[in-house]
Amino acid sequence: MVMSIFLAKLIGLLYLMIGFGVLINKKYYKEVFEKMIKSEALAFFGGILSFVSGFAIISAHNLWVGDWTVIITLFGWAALVKGVMLILAPRFQLSMAKSVMKSEFYLNLTGVVCVIIGLILCYFSFVA
Secondary structure, X not given: OXXXXXXXXXXXXXHHHHHHHHXXXXXXXXXXXXXXXHOHHHHHHHXXXXXXXXXXXXXXXXXXXXXXXXXXXXXXXXXXXXXXXXXHOHHHHHHHHHHHHOOHHHHHHHHHHHXXXXXXXXXXXXXX
């Protein structure tokens, strides 16, 4: 449970910052995301980072249980899969990201979803 709480604090705070950052500075983050999806080198580096972080999370926390801690496991697997996809099929991943970034709705949705996930993880790791 100590690992679950640590990872929930880490991911929860990160997602809160990203979510509020996106919602407060939409124009800035839209430009940042557009630049990110144009850079194949950054996609490769992001793939390595996602793979390593996902592998680390599932190596330390691969718990398929019926409580909130399964969220951490899902994050680990999602990061691992994202990393594999960015390394093995970067152009496919980048084309998907480009199509999503065409709408400001998805930028707003990203911010809101990040804040909600951040709040849930921070609640369970700091309060509950």
